Amino acid sequence: MPFLQLSGLTKRFGDVVAVEDFSLAVEKGEFVSLLGPSGCGKTTTLQMIAGFEQPTSGHIMLNGRHLEEVPARNRGLGIVFQTYALFPHMTVEENVAFGLEMRGIDKKERARKVAGALELVQLAHLAKRYPRAMSGGQRQRVALARALVIEPELLLLDEPLSNLDAKLREEMQLELRRIQQEAGVTTLLVTHDQNEAMALSDRVAVMHHGRLMQQETPFHVYENPKSSFISTFLGKTNSLTATLKTTNDEGSALVCNGMELAGPPAHLRPGPITVSLRPERIEIVEAGEAVVSGPVIERIFLGDQWLFRIETPIGPLLVVRRNRGQREPEHGETVHLAWTPHHLRLLPKEDEAA
Amino acid sequence: MTRRSRSRPWILSAPALLLFLVLLLVPLAMTFILSFHSFSFYGGITPTFSLENYIEVLSDGYFYEIFGRTFAIALATTLICAAIGLPQAYFLSRMHPFWRSVMLLVVLGPLLISVVVRTLGWAILLGNKGVINDALRDLGLITSPIRMMYTSGGIVLALVHVMVPFMILAIWAALQRTDPATESAAESLGARPWTIFRRIVLPQAMPGILSGSLIVFSLSASAFATPAILGGRRVKVVSTTVYDEFLNTLNWPLGAAIAMLLLVSVLAIMVGWNRLVERRFAGVFE
Amino acid sequence: MRHNGLFAKAFSVLFAVFMLAPLVVVIGVSFTPEGFLEFPPSGLSLRWFRAILDNPDFIEAAWVSLQLGVASATVSSIFAVPAALAIGRGRFPGRDALQAFFLSPLTVPTVVLGIAFLRFLSFLNANGTFVGLMLCHAIIIMPFILRLVLASVTGLDRSQEQAAVSLGASDWTVFRRVTLPAIMPGVIGGWVLAFITSFDELTVTVFIVSPTTTTLPVRLFSHITQTTDPLVASISTVAILFTVGLMFLVDRIYGLDRLLIGEGAR
Numbered sequence: 001m002p003f004l005q006l007s008g009l010t011k012r013f014g015d016v017v018a019v020e021d022f023s024l025a026v027e028k029g030e031f032v033s034l035l036g037p038s039g040c041g042k043t044t045t046l047q048m049i050a051g052f053e054q055p056t057s058g059h060i061m062l063n064g065r066h067l068e069e070v071p072a073r074n075r076g077l078g079i080v081f082q083t084y085a086l087f088p089h090m091t092v093e094e095n096v097a098f099g100l101e102m103r104g105i106d107k108k109e110r111a112r113k114v115a116g117a118l119e120l121v122q123l124a125h126l127a128k129r130y131p132r133a134m135s136g137g138q139r140q141r142v143a144l145a146r147a148l149v150i151e152p153e154l155l156l157l158d159e160p161l162s163n164l165d166a167k168l169r170e171e172m173q174l175e176l177r178r179i180q181q182e183a184g185v186t187t188l189l190v191t192h193d194q195n196e197a198m199a200l201s202d203r204v205a206v207m208h209h210g211r212l213m214q215q216e217t218p219f220h221v222y223e224n225p226k227s228s229f230i231s232t233f234l235g236k237t238n239s240l241t242a243t244l245k246t247t248n249d250e251g252s253a254l255v256c257n258g259m260e261l262a263g264p265p266a267h268l269r270p271g272p273i274t275v276s277l278r279p280e281r282i283e284i285v286e287a288g289e290a291v292v293s294g295p296v297i298e299r300i301f302l303g304d305q306w307l308f309r310i311e312t313p314i315g316p317l318l319v320v321r322r323n324r325g326q327r328e329p330e331h332g333e334t335v336h337l338a339w340t341p342h343h344l345r346l347l348p349k350e351d352e353a354a
Numbered sequence: 355m356t357r358r359s360r361s362r363p364w365i366l367s368a369p370a371l372l373l374f375l376v377l378l379l380v381p382l383a384m385t386f387i388l389s390f391h392s393f394s395f396y397g398g399i400t401p402t403f404s405l406e407n408y409i410e411v412l413s414d415g416y417f418y419e420i421f422g423r424t425f426a427i428a429l430a431t432t433l434i435c436a437a438i439g440l441p442q443a444y445f446l447s448r449m450h451p452f453w454r455s456v457m458l459l460v461v462l463g464p465l466l467i468s469v470v471v472r473t474l475g476w477a478i479l480l481g482n483k484g485v486i487n488d489a490l491r492d493l494g495l496i497t498s499p500i501r502m503m504y505t506s507g508g509i510v511l512a513l514v515h516v517m518v519p520f521m522i523l524a525i526w527a528a529l530q531r532t533d534p535a536t537e538s539a540a541e542s543l544g545a546r547p548w549t550i551f552r553r554i555v556l557p558q559a560m561p562g563i564l565s566g567s568l569i570v571f572s573l574s575a576s577a578f579a580t581p582a583i584l585g586g587r588r589v590k591v592v593s594t595t596v597y598d599e600f601l602n603t604l605n606w607p608l609g610a611a612i613a614m615l616l617l618v619s620v621l622a623i624m625v626g627w628n629r630l631v632e633r634r635f636a637g638v639f640e
Numbered sequence: 641m642r643h644n645g646l647f648a649k650a651f652s653v654l655f656a657v658f659m660l661a662p663l664v665v666v667i668g669v670s671f672t673p674e675g676f677l678e679f680p681p682s683g684l685s686l687r688w689f690r691a692i693l694d695n696p697d698f699i700e701a702a703w704v705s706l707q708l709g710v711a712s713a714t715v716s717s718i719f720a721v722p723a724a725l726a727i728g729r730g731r732f733p734g735r736d737a738l739q740a741f742f743l744s745p746l747t748v749p750t751v752v753l754g755i756a757f758l759r760f761l762s763f764l765n766a767n768g769t770f771v772g773l774m775l776c777h778a779i780i781i782m783p784f785i786l787r788l789v790l791a792s793v794t795g796l797d798r799s800q801e802q803a804a805v806s807l808g809a810s811d812w813t814v815f816r817r818v819t820l821p822a823i824m825p826g827v828i829g830g831w832v833l834a835f836i837t838s839f840d841e842l843t844v845t846v847f848i849v850s851p852t853t854t855t856l857p858v859r860l861f862s863h864i865t866q867t868t869d870p871l872v873a874s875i876s877t878v879a880i881l882f883t884v885g886l887m888f889l890v891d892r893i894y895g896l897d898r899l900l901i902g903e904g905a906r
């Protein structure tokens with residue numbers, strides 16, 4: 001029996017189906033991310049676990065207990081809200097102590113635990129401050145300390161880093177992971193930021209239109225997306241429309257825009273499919289080794305890498321190259337591209353996704 | 355939680371709802387019923403059901419004059435308030451922040467001071483031996499005083515003073531929702547100040563003018579203190595007439611009928627105005 | 641930032657004169673040493689301020705008004721705050737109608753409210769009682785409180801309350817420790833506006849006072865309709881100063897424009 005088990009969770013708001021038949025298992029101590037575009041039902045899922053929304057149908061089990069029956073205030077979950085939701089009229093210390101106070105923990109014990117929690121998030125020196133007088137990153141830590149100090153069985157984080165600027169966000173990612181591991185708390189994070197999900201979590205659960213699409217390790221989801229939606233949502237990719245001619249254990253034969261291509265073995269029926277090819281897997285080669293060739297139509301310098309768009313017979317292809325300081329193709333220059341067949345991902349044609 | 359959250363708003367508003375039902379709806383209903391009772395000078399009020407009070411009001415030119423005067427005063431007050439309020443709100447939005455807060459204090463402050471006190475000020479200003487007449491005579495501009503007390507004009511003047519803050523607030527709120535860059539955009543396209551005001555500012559201020567007019571009109575039509583002090587018995591309006599019927603003549607049923615007619619006409623005008631505004635300016639309101 | 645031209649400045653100055661003239665005149669007149677109204681006063685004297693002390697009925701009326709304002713604003717707040725919480729955050733059937741009902745005292749002509757209360761209170765034989773006055777005022781001023789509290793309820797971050805619940809707080813604790821502090825500025829602002837409205841109210845009150853329990857505006861009104869002497873001016877001056885003092889206090893706590901902008905945005 002997994003520690004947290006969501007089974008067949010569905011939530012309708014009138015005609016809107018926010019979450020549909022959502023099932024997910026999370027093990028004790030695991031860090032799982034719910035990843036999906038805005039409006040796909042992540043917050044609603046979290047709110048049902050927290051007890052602020054009542055599921056239309058489905059079950060939530062935590063540590064062998066049925067959570068649906070338990071009122072929100074007795075669920076004992078730690079929640080960090082997107083806006084942090086700190087109590088503006090209480091100091092940092094009072095904010096963190098609030099949950100302990102509700103549990104009737106005596107003053108001395110409270111002070112000790114609050115100090116410990118603030119230590120954990122490295123804010124012990126700001127205990128007497130009011131939230132107003134703190135930076136975004138500091139407020140974030142206070143919210144985290146407040147959620148963790150009650151020693152929750154489960155920590156829920158709703159887009160906790162989205163209100164921070166890019167640099168701080170990266171720092172907080174590392175920090176969040178450290179704190180989570182130190183506290184050893186089972187964590188469910190909701191985010192629309194694929195980098196955040198991949199950097200932080202043991203497992204990523206990708207959501208789309210209220211449904212669970214795939215749940216695996218970040219590496220696995222990135223490498224083996226189950227649908228073209230996931231392949232485009234996680235990282236950059238070239239999505240090509242193609243027809244699968246034949247497939248066997250050795251490999252497959254595809255036709256893309258009239259051109260024949262070799263692909264990896266596929267578990268699909270012959271017919272129209274989507275092919276995903278990551279831009280970093282495409283190499284620039286000599287004319288003789290080329291799979292396709294064409295002129296550079298776009299050339300963007302990103303610092304650590306170069307981004308090219310190349311017009312080829314199978315369609316425009318995005319190519320990413322590490323910047324190692326060498327000469328790169330100019331605008332309009334014809335380049336020759338190649339890749340190994342097993343880097344192609346053959347996916348069912350889009351439109352069954354919803 | 356769902357079951358509880360469904361009844362919760364009603365539980366929370368139940369005390370206020372009960373208070374309003376007992377202390378607002380019941381009294382209004384009793385007054386409505388009262389307006390059908392009959393009254394005689396010797397017998398007092400008899401709880402009959404007759405339309406005689408309404409018939410009396412609707413068949414007497416005297417009451418038509420009072421209702422006509424009341425709405426004419428309200429209309430004039432509204433038009434003047436709009437004519438003053440629009441430019442003043444616009445100037446307010448362009449003022450230096452310091453002067454703007456000073457001006458806001460000048461506009462809003464009087465709202466917090468009793469209408470009785472403010473009208474007393476106007477009575478002192480407008481009287482035959484009042485400040486304005488004295489000044490004009492000292493300047494040699496007039497020989498005999500201009501009559502301003504106990505005239506509709508005097509009432510309108512004082513009502514404008516009482517009501518114009520509401521108009522300015524409404525227009526100012528509308529102007530604040532607009533993007534000041536629209537004016538710069540018009541200017542960059544070659545518009546002159548007056549054109550900018552007419553083509554850019556005025557349409558965006560329109561929702562404020564319309565809602566402000568509604569407030570000013572309905573408050574003016576039912577104003578009491580100002581017409582009572584500045585108009586006295588000589589220039590009667592509906593609310594002072596009701597007051598006299600209730601507290602002097604003691605003909606409560608007739609007073610109630612007049613009040614009900616006031617209520618109905620004010621509500622009808624408000625609803626009609628809202629309809630009109632919604633139809634004409636549906637796009638302007640967000 | 642664009643600036644106003646000469647015309648705009650002249651217009652604003654004239655407008656300010658218009659707005660302040662009646663108040664300046666009242667204050668000026670109250671310092672006259674003479675027995676009649678004159679402006680500008682021929683000298684400076686506190687004669688008419690001392691005269692207030694010889695008119696205990698005015699002081700008594702002011703005292704009643706003060707108590708009435710405090711009591712009715714407080715009672716009205718106690719009813720309005722839960723209602724504002726219900727209306728401000730729920731989508732529930734009947735919500736708009738409920739809100740319109742609670743704001744309706746603004747729409748019904750005050751004179752109609754006055755006679756309705758008179759009819760009701762005299763039916764109960766409670767006309768001219770303090771409690772009767774207080775309840776009627778509570779109804780009239782409820783819209784002012786409701787609007788300001790509603791504004792702070794709608795501005796409230798729902799997740800603050802959810803955070804408190806997730807930490808184990810009961811409904812009552814959430815209200816007392818999180819919701820109420822968050823909407824407090826709105827409640828205080830609404831209370832003050834309601835107090836001032838009650839303190840200044842004439843049209844409704846004039847119908848339901850009794851000779852023994854009368855308010856300052858009613859007392860002033862009946863005095864003015866009989867005679868205008870410098871006494872009413874000096875009493876008015878005191879009332880103006882009281883209001884100005886309150887205004888500064890409110891401006892510090894809540895912001896005067898925030899308090900009053902709601903007036904226009906009906």
Ligand SMILES: Nc1ncnc2c1ncn2[C@@H]1O[C@H](COP(=O)(O)OP(=O)(O)O)[C@@H](O)[C@H]1O
Binds near residue numbers: 041
């Ligand atoms: N209280 C609600 N009433 C109606 N629709 C809602 C409500 N909450 C969320 N929704 C809808 O449910 C869908 C999922 O919303 P949400 O869970 O907030 O998405 P996410 O957090 O992934 O951005 C959206 O289409 C949203 O409009």
Ligand SMILES: [Mg+2]
Binds near residue numbers: 042043044159
């Ligand atoms: Mg969300």
